Amino acid sequence: MLNGSNRILVESVKRLLRRGATTNLRNIISKTHAADLAAVIRALSLDNQLHLYNLIEDTEKKGDLFSELDEDTFLPLIETIDLDDIVAVLELMATDDVADLIGRLPDEKADAILEKMKREGSEEIEGLLKYDDDTAGGIMVTDFMAFEQDVTAKEAIEQIQTEYHDVEMPFYLYVVDEYGKLVGVSSLRQLVVVPAETPLKRFMSTNVFTVGTDIDQEEVAKLVARYDILAVPVVDETNRLVGIVTVDDVIDIFRQEATEDMLKMAGVGEEFIETQTVMRSTKTRLPWLLASCLGGIFAFFVIGKFEGTLDRYAYLAAFIPVIMGMGGNIGTQSSTIVVRGLATGRIITRDFWTVVSKECAIGLILGLIYALLIGSVAQLSYSMIWLALAVGLAVICSMTVAALVGSCVPLLMARANIDPAVATGPFVTTSIDIISVYFYFLIATTFLGI
Numbered sequence: 001m002l003n004g005s006n007r008i009l010v011e012s013v014k015r016l017l018r019r020g021a022t023t024n025l026r027n028i029i030s031k032t033h034a035a036d037l038a039a040v041i042r043a044l045s046l047d048n049q050l051h052l053y054n055l056i057e058d059t060e061k062k063g064d065l066f067s068e069l070d071e072d073t074f075l076p077l078i079e080t081i082d083l084d085d086i087v088a089v090l091e092l093m094a095t096d097d098v099a100d101l102i103g104r105l106p107d108e109k110a111d112a113i114l115e116k117m118k119r120e121g122s123e124e125i126e127g128l129l130k131y132d133d134d135t136a137g138g139i140m141v142t143d144f145m146a147f148e149q150d151v152t153a154k155e156a157i158e159q160i161q162t163e164y165h166d167v168e169m170p171f172y173l174y175v176v177d178e179y180g181k182l183v184g185v186s187s188l189r190q191l192v193v194v195p196a197e198t199p200l201k202r203f204m205s206t207n208v209f210t211v212g213t214d215i216d217q218e219e220v221a222k223l224v225a226r227y228d229i230l231a232v233p234v235v236d237e238t239n240r241l242v243g244i245v246t247v248d249d250v251i252d253i254f255r256q257e258a259t260e261d262m263l264k265m266a267g268v269g270e271e272f273i274e275t276q277t278v279m280r281s282t283k284t285r286l287p288w289l290l291a292s293c294l295g296g297i298f299a300f301f302v303i304g305k306f307e308g309t310l311d312r313y314a315y316l317a318a319f320i321p322v323i324m325g326m327g328g329n330i331g332t333q334s335s336t337i338v339v340r341g342l343a344t345g346r347i348i349t350r351d352f353w354t355v356v357s358k359e360c361a362i363g364l365i366l367g368l369i370y371a372l373l374i375g376s377v378a379q380l381s382y383s384m385i386w387l388a389l390a391v392g393l394a395v396i397c398s399m400t401v402a403a404l405v406g407s408c409v410p411l412l413m414a415r416a417n418i419d420p421a422v423a424t425g426p427f428v429t430t431s432i433d434i435i436s437v438y439f440y441f442l443i444a445t446t447f448l449g450i
Helices: 004-019 024-033 034-042 047-056 059-068 071-079 083-090 093-104 107-120 125-127 151-163 188-193 217-227 247-265 276-305 309-314 314-344 349-382 384-416 418-426 426-448
Strands: 146-150 172-174 182-187 231-235 241-246
Touching: 004 034, 004 151, 004 188, 034 047, 034 059, 059 083, 059 093, 059 384, 071 093, 071 426, 083 093, 083 151, 093 107, 093 125, 107 125, 146 151, 151 182, 151 188, 172 188, 172 241, 182 231, 188 426, 217 231, 217 241, 217 247, 241 247, 276 309, 276 426, 309 314, 309 426, 314 349, 314 384, 314 426, 349 384, 384 418, 384 426
Parallel strands: 146 172
Antiparallel strands: 172 182, 231 241
């Protein structure tokens, strides 16, 4: 969804494209951030996308634009761009960004680009491509500052000025032994405040937070967030420093993971869907809604089992929606809290009984409050104490069991190494609907002596 300023920008660009106002378009492009330019590109036809891209004179800006485009926009556009132009853009980009972009491409296109880049050296990119996209190895930058521990502060500063002036994120300098194994780290501030002849091993910190190349990107992001560091070094199985993951990538990870969790909890898959075609969006949502459909059919059979009771006491049906709704809402609340806690690391699977007992207690307390409210409505409406008690008890059972299911299922799925976010979608809400209506009729028929 475009914000106000981007909407104005899109309309201005479309108007200038219709008029063929090339000079004005170049002026706008030069002053527009790549992120905003990506929003404009997404709103244009493919021909106009290519036309606007060709008006970008700064090759580095083209690379920034590539990084900002979503896959559904990037892939069709890249097919229309000359291969030499693509290679020229990629050669100026950070290796982790290049690896990410090439990883999106069809194998034939990716191989052609890598072959074209061989003369300029694409070994680092090919090295990154061997790692999974969502691991530390797949998102790391191989351009970092590393020095041996006997190097002095003065020598390190001189090398930074001559050899490392193009490093993308010069937050820390890493200290390695003669085999390239990580032994310490120093901030740039520490480097400039110590006496010039002090060797790095005298003031470096040996307490270094590291991750392996196969660690999931979400765990990397949690580590950076927990210890408030700007970059985390990535080491191989021998503790040799092979790259770093920087804070800008961590921000992207959190945004990506949060989006995936929200989409899963809504039951619409895990990929960004706003730019997908109608058919692709339909195919994505179809299997998720199947769970709701099957649950609804099962609920139909549950209610059908008590059809005779409903024929004789039709007013029982009036309270089905509110009982199912209260249970579904608190179940969604509990599962969302637990899923988010697992995602941020505030809840771990070892907290199972603590988390579940707390959510059950909350469900019971809220159930008592709303049982009193809804039971009072039943009594005032029908003047039948047994109905008020049945409705009240059903609300208590529904909300307590919903809190139990909503908190248990994500924790059990996490323990089984299954993404707990899927538990908050149709699976939990549908199962709670069935349980709620079953308890309601079971309690009501017990009071009626049927």
